[in-house]
Amino acid sequence: MRYPDVMANRWLPDLLVRAGLRPPPAPPRRTATTAFTVVAGGRAVEVRLRRNARAKRYTLRLDAKGAGAVVTLPRRGTIAEARAFVTRHADWLAERLAPETASAVPADGDMVPVRGVPHRLACTGAARGAVALAADGDGRPVLVVPGAPEHRRRRLETFLKRLARDDLAAAVARHAGTLCVRPTAIRLKDTTSRWGSASAAGGLSFSWRLVMAPPFVLDYLAAHEVAHLVEMNHSDRFWTICRRLAPRTEEAKAWLKAEGRGLHRLP
Template sequence: MTLPANPKERDIAVAGRRLPLTIREHSRATRLTLRIEPGGRALRMTVPPGVSDREVERFLLRNNGWLSSRLGKLPRPNSLADGGSIQIRGVDHTIRRTGAARGLTEARETGEGRILFVGGAPEHLARRIVDYLRREARAELEAAVARHASALGRKPRAIRLKDTRSRWGSCSSEGNLSFSWRIIMAPDHVLDYLAAHEVAHLREMNHGPGFWKLCRTLCPRTDEAKTWLKRHGSALHAVDFG
């Protein structure tokens, strides 16, 4: 297989944002293509060999309207702050610093609604939230994986959490399951579907009819969850944890 050439990187202004653009020349490419990365936080362009910088600029100019329209539908990457909000299990939580130097980050129902209480210094706010989301994601995913794997009579070799942009989960041929911890921001049935999807790969290492039948058996809300991820997954990727 012929590998793509080393990419060029630059910034581009579009729809009131300044986004990183990666331009990669590929020997098998027959036309210029442009892709918005999950969350709308970067752009990726693939070009055939020998395409000039002028052609690239013309292509970007022609597609500026399309880019503006697509990016305009995505939430702007936000920086987490005291008084802001974040979704946990599909529910909005107001972020509130406790002012305490120490203390666990925890979500609680209060008379003012659902609050995510965060201790520690202000500059550590995002990191503490990430740590909390990762802990919650691991607990929920391990429980869901154990339930679905038991139904199949299979056992994964390992469960790993990552912050991937290209996929929500994966299953290796050795039986290692990987998940994006950002899935904890989605509703419970979406997380359950993701766990069922990767567990189903322990038996069906493909996406054929047999796989989807098994997936729907493990998680009856599979189609609903897939639709949710397609519509809202980019919003989860757009959350900027610094």
């Protein structure tokens, strides 16, 4: 007599248990791949996957912190093709990643630009005191940094961020007054993908590292983002407003293209 297959399947596990056997374990569930690692510039870089049904091609960008990358896959894209795409652009990725030397301890005699002027670090080692701009016996600019070596970077960044906030706040206020607009907030960030941004709600964000660039570069970025409070685009009208606020716009753009990457190497 032939029993239906469903009955055989129903009693098979119990029969195996009674016979001292065990059914084979269920295969492990496969988890979707969300990231992979590539080598760029001699370092391992994590690349996160992002699918976009509307994308027509693969695209690659740095993540918000500049420590890794994000590759966007079109609807029919595959992980293998995404990996090959990122590998082909490994040189581009290596050039734009935050350098691994960021963990190095600032040392006495190192040079750090402040408002476009190179300053020699004078690390005093004193337990007390604040970071300060000064000059040596020959009148050359010096940046005095007290504290133990392990605290130098934090103290130096805190000082530069304070300068950046003061300079950006002044520049933003001047340009906003010209256009009769008022930003809702000014925030400092440390990204490698963009120097500034403006939100629809009126918030402005800037890289604090702009304080290391010449003042006309910082002024241009402030004007650029303030102009977005009037024109949230990069139309001809936007650039007309931006150039009116910052006459050295083209010079600043050229400087950032040629020298901007160096601002991420220090401190």
